[in-house]
Amino acid sequence: MxxxxxxxxxxxxxxxxxxxxxxxxxxxxxxxxxxxxxxxxxxxxxxxxxxxxxxxxxxxxxxxxxxxxxxxxxxxxxxxxxxxxxxxxxxxxxxxxxxxxxxxxxxxxxxxxxxxxxxxxxxxxxxxxxxxxxxxxxxxxxxxxxxxxxxxxxxxxxxxxxxxxxxxxxxxxxxxxxxxxxxxxxxxxxxxxxxxxxxxxxxxxxxxxxxxxxxxxxxxSTKIPVLGHADGICHGYLTASADKDKAIGAIVDSKTSYPAACNALETLLVQDTALPTVLPGVAAALVEKGVTLRCDPASKAALSSIPAESIQDATPEDYDTEHLALVLTVKTVPSVDEAISHINAHGSHHTDVIYTSDSALAERFMNEVDSAGVYWNASSRLADGMRYGFGTEVGISTNKIHSRGPVGLEGLTIYKYKIRGDYQPTTGYGTGEGQKPWKHEQLPL
Amino acid sequence: MxxxxxxxxxxxxxxxxxxxxxxxxxxxxxxxxxxxxxxxxxxxxxxxxxxxxxxxxxxxxxxxxxxxxxxxxxxxxxxxxxxxxxxxxxxxxxxxxxxxxxxxxxxxxxxxxxxxxxxxxxxxxxxxxxxxxxxxxxxxxxxxxxxxxxxxxxxxxxxxxxxxxxxxxxxxxxxxxxxxxxxxxxxxxxxxxxxxxxxxxxxxxxxxxxxxxxxxxxxxSTKIPVLGHADGICHGYLTASADKDKAIGAIVDSKTSYPAACNALETLLVQDTALPTVLPGVAAALVEKGVTLRCDPASKAALSSIPAESIQDATPEDYDTEHLALVLTVKTVPSVDEAISHINAHGSHHTDVIYTSDSALAERFMNEVDSAGVYWNASSRLADGMRYGFGTEVGISTNKIHSRGPVGLEGLTIYKYKIRGDYQPTTGYGTGEGQKPWKHEQLPL
CATH class of the missing domain: 3.40.605.10 (Aldehyde Dehydrogenase; Chain A, domain 1)
Known part of the structure; x- marks a missing residue:
């Protein structure tokens, strides 16, 4: 060295x-x-x-x-x-x-x-x-x-x-x-x-x-490829069919177990029909842990039972902000379409979660959200190389090429092609006259 | 559209x-x-x-x-x-x-x-x-x-x-x-x-x-990742143990079957002991096909039988040049070490070939040459998505991340992690008191 x-x-x-x-x-x-x-x-x-x-x-x-x-x-x-x-x-x-x-x-x-x-x-x-x-x-x-x-x-x-x-x-x-x-x-x-x-x-x-x-x-500043994430604006989408009690555990963990982490929750999207049913319990548990909620008018109206000092009005900037603190943006959406569009437009393609009992809806969310991690009924804080079982973590990538999500040792490798032959000219192979066809036979590893 | x-x-x-x-x-x-x-x-x-x-x-x-x-x-x-x-x-x-x-x-x-x-x-x-x-x-x-x-x-x-x-x-x-x-x-x-x-x-x-x-x-000019090769300065390393007759076929194919291609041979490194034995036949066959040889003094001296108009003196620039024409740089090297060092320093990490009957030497060459394709007794012109059996080719990458060598459809994909859970807080898992251990059990695909 x-x-x-x-x-x-x-x-x-x-x-x-x-x-x-x-x-x-x-x-x-x-x-x-x-x-x-x-x-x-x-x-x-x-x-x-x-x-x-x-x-x-x-x-x-x-x-x-x-x-x-x-x-x-x-x-x-x-x-x-x-x-x-x-x-x-x-x-x-x-x-x-x-x-x-x-x-x-x-x-x-x-x-x-x-x-x-x-x-x-x-x-x-x-x-x-x-x-x-x-x-x-x-x-x-x-x-x-x-x-x-x-x-x-x-x-x-x-x-x-x-x-x-x-x-x-x-x-x-x-x-x-x-x-x-x-x-x-x-x-x-x-x-x-x-x-x-x-x-x-x-x-x-x-x-x-x-x-x-x-x-x-x-x-x-460089022509060299860069492996690194720029932000972790992680979302949860809370639907009306989510398990009321269990959702509290996952969401409180996502927001409060390490608020400064890139895999912490920053925005909670709430299905409008979940406002009076699932949201209040989740919000009370978050506030209990010291979280301040930045709400849109509809969610604020649904949370009249929460002490006023824990509720603030969300600004447009909040939707694009990685708070890295005990602050959570809350926004009401009428449908999974709006939830997905919001996440793809405002998220950082890091980790986003849907809370629902509807498996078809969950699969659709996971297919359409363009993020490294797409979860169903889980904590965003799972996004971690140790927790994924990679044994280590080089970082968490929001790149769209090479390595995405938690990067283990595999992300520090590439490959080369080795060919072992008998001096054959390539002109001897193909579909032309006098040429032999390529075999392209896959062999066991 | x-x-x-x-x-x-x-x-x-x-x-x-x-x-x-x-x-x-x-x-x-x-x-x-x-x-x-x-x-x-x-x-x-x-x-x-x-x-x-x-x-x-x-x-x-x-x-x-x-x-x-x-x-x-x-x-x-x-x-x-x-x-x-x-x-x-x-x-x-x-x-x-x-x-x-x-x-x-x-x-x-x-x-x-x-x-x-x-x-x-x-x-x-x-x-x-x-x-x-x-x-x-x-x-x-x-x-x-x-x-x-x-x-x-x-x-x-x-x-x-x-x-x-x-x-x-x-x-x-x-x-x-x-x-x-x-x-x-x-x-x-x-x-x-x-x-x-x-x-x-x-x-x-x-x-x-x-x-x-x-x-x-x-x-x-961009922060966006770029998938593209910049050059194809492909090398052959001709050793004294190469098959004299067969080597002609592979090397003539590499240089002449499509000289404007990025996988065409640009430099032939020759083991010193191969100068009087293997090189003359290869050189004569190349010259027969219209190739001009840019030789170092030792290889030039070994090729006195070749018409003078087909031999030129190599300049230092030739070692870093993708000729894309019927021109081949020829350089004498005393050992595989020098061949590998030359290729890693002057090549473009595209495709490089060793011609030898010594399998241990070939494996060493393939391990130590830092190129997308490393071949033993084959034509550099194999470096092609169709020939590799990918069915198509997006391009040939000399990048060191994401995709290397001929890029097929796979190179236009990335992956996402989907997690399906039961709302578990991450704080319940680990090696601490009261925590359950992670299972990290690999399942069949």
Whole structure:
């Protein structure tokens, strides 16, 4: 791991060179490297926490004068109970995941003695730009090594001391493994993002892990493909046939179990006939948990039993807003058509849910809503790589190509076609005179 | 099909709206639409050829004064023997392909009464920018409808009369089908590409089908993901153990069967020990077919038997050049390591081939060369959707994400996650106290 890359070009070019070697390593070699990193970090715990304490001290000062939020300070703290151990456990969890590389996805006989295979392989070089949480660097390095990709890491400046300490340990550890040192590059120089984004010759995919503004800036600033979501404006559509009591549990979970998450509920669409029947119980339970409801006139009228201080009038902007707080937009719709149109127009194609006992209606909703996750009677907060059973999560993609929804290790792979032949000229095959037909016979994997 | 979209925004927005409906159609409805289009084009053959004749007349004038190539004029001509029928047959071929939509790729039980499925679905709206060949519009409209995607088409100006005639027929035909009219939009306004490229809210994927300059311009000008190759600098690596006679057939096919294709051979790397043994026969056969060899000093010295007028000195630029003509760069390398490094540094990650009898060497080459196609003893010209058995080809991608190599219908799809539950809050699951563990049980497809 280079801490001294003198330029973005040097970091990108050496990551590329390393990626060619990394791509050829066996899963045993890649897993052994993860163990070595795990053990080295465990051994260096005191040094890393000491470095982290310096970041924390600066951050606390910044928080005291108001230039940094207390929430950020808390996220910086690697010394919090269980956090360092969780970071270490995460590395071993990635080691234990199935190898995503070398999987044969397709095998066919094009002609006699002419066999084709489609085999998964690493993408190449990832550029990962992430927020301040210092443990992310170990997580991302693990995912990159496991999937055979080089990674260039650029983290938030508030964690610089922690990053440098962790990456020194990882770098020294890699020297004892088959993984080339250049495969994981930490870039600490300031203002280097624009230069990294211009390295489209060497970098194959950018993964921003941060807020909307960062993701939008990156998409506007590079030719390199970007894997990242910009927003999570998740909707629920509550119909009159929903189970009154159970719906409370799912909706309260969606809105309140982690309001700052991208998979939290932001807008509740309510079928007009559900206003007097299902909505009041749901609304009371949400308000009980501290949620403020931003209502349209019809839903507001139906909620006269709710204390006035918990109800506000919805503005048009609310329909396009990711509140990321205990605020929920409520809108009345006359039909599933209006619900679907509203979601496709105002949503962020992340995760949207219908609550109903009508299975035909639910299937229609799931087919017509254009989102990565379309759920029937479930919590939007299921949208998560761990909860989907992927064992890890690179991020949640609202892209329409490559990877959509929670992205596991599979999202860090692509494939290549291998053909093994006997020197046949292609002109010998086809439907013309004297040509042999192609066989195109699918073979078992 | 709108011929009158007053703006790029209007075309993109109505294509998006249509895409939501198109995505819900059964394969029967989509196939029926293809048949209707086929029959309408057949019936309108005379009118279309009359329109095509106008394009041809202008093109022939332009060719006469040198502002257009004769090759382009020939590609414009829909009246050439078999061309119109091929266009019609292409539509029915697409109809007969397996439905790429609604395939369940993954099915798992997250918990009791909480089932997850990953199902293929259309991407949404495609923007396809293509060259002058008029039959492409029917081909692309078919692929889009079959895969449930809306398409905005912007073709080369030389075919305008033909495009308008064909699209009038398609538009009238669509009105008799379940496919919404807005799903296929022809944009005829000039200089509209930049505006279309700014419609990232509505357009999900850009597919440029044209030369390198077009592809590069598009990648630099949009936030929308781009599926396209920029170059096809394909390599062969000829080792001393290659079959002398058979290698001639594969290499001559790779270079000469269609030199203007992106899968044609551009550089032949030769193992030094193969210079006196295998190379002379291969070189003589290539020269016999009219190929000029651009040689490094060592290969030139080994080819003293070849007429001097067929040998030129290679320049450094040749190693990075897609000749697209009967010209082949020849370079001597001492080992497979140098061959692989050269290809990864100078190639375009399209298709590269090793000629050898050593299977371990071949496997190493295929693993380490970072290209969409890596072949052993085969012709680079196999890199083609029809030859791979995909039935059609959207293009050949040198992207590292989503789709790589020849792209069939599958490349026009993505997936969504459907979850069907019983209103369970996520807080009830996990490893904490009182929580139930996730099941994450893979179920058969």
């Amino acid at each position: 280079s801490l001294t890359a003198s330029s973005a070009e040097e970091a990108a070019s050496s990551a590329k060179t390393a990626s060619f070697h990394l791509a050829t390593l066996s899963v045993q070699d890649r897993n052994a490297a993860l163990e070595t990193i795990h053990n080295a970090l465990l051994e260096a715990k005191d040094d890393i926490l000491a470095a982290n304490a310096k970041d924390l001290e600066l951050a606390r000062k910044a928080a005291a004068d108001g230039s940094l939020s207390n929430a950020l300070v808390s996220r910086l703290d690697l010394g919090r109970k269980g956090k360092f151990d969780d970071m270490l456990k995460g590395i071993m969890d990635v080691r234990d995941l199935e190898d995503p590389i070398g999987k044969v996805q397709m095998r066919s006989k094009l002609a006699d003695d002419l066999m084709m295979e489609r085999v998964t392989c690493p993408i190449g070089v990832l550029l990962i730009i992430f927020e301040a949480r210092p443990e992310v660097i170990a997580n991302i390095a693990s995912l990159a090594i496991k999937s055979g990709n080089s990674a260039i890491l650029k983290g938030g400046k508030e964690s610089t001391e922690s990053f440098v300490a962790i990456s020194k340990v990882i770098s020294a550890a890699l020297d004892k493994t088959a993984v080339p040192n250049g495969a994981i590059q930490l870039v600490t120089a300031r203002d280097v993002i624009a230069q990294l984004l211009s390295q489209d010759r060497h970098i194959d995919l950018v993964i921003p892990r941060g807020g909307n503004e960062l993701v939008r800036y990156i998409k506007e | 709108s011929l009158t979209a007053s703006s790029a925004e209007e075309a993109a927005s109505s294509a998006k709206t249509a895409s939501f409906h198109l995505a819900t159609l059964s394969v029967q409805d989509r196939n029926a639409a293809l048949e209707t289009i086929h029959n309408a084009l057949l019936e309108a053959k005379d009118d279309i050829l009359a329109a095509n004749a106008k394009d041809l007349e202008l093109a022939r004038k332009a060719a006469a004064d040198g502002s257009l190539s004769n090759a382009l004029v020939s590609r414009l001509d829909l009246g050439r023997k078999g061309k119109f029928d091929d266009m019609l047959k292409g539509i029915m071929d697409v109809r007969d392909l397996e439905d790429p939509i609604g395939k369940v790729q993954m099915r798992s039980k997250l918990a009791d009464d909480l089932m997850m499925e990953r199902v293929t679905c259309p991407i949404g709206v495609l923007l396809i920018i293509f060259e002058a060949r008029p039959e492409v519009i029917a081909n692309i409209a078919s692929l889009a409808i079959k895969s449930g995607n809306s398409a905005i088409l912007k073709g080369g100006k030389e075919s305008t009369e033909s495009f308008v005639a064909i699209s009038k027929v398609i538009s009238a035909a669509l009105d008799k089908t379940a496919v919404p009219n807005g799903a296929i939009q022809l944009v005829t306004a000039r200089d509209v590409i930049a505006q279309l490229l700014s419609q990232d809210r509505h357009i999900d994927l850009v597919i440029p089908r044209g030369g390198n300059e077009l592809v590069r311009y598009i990648k630099e």
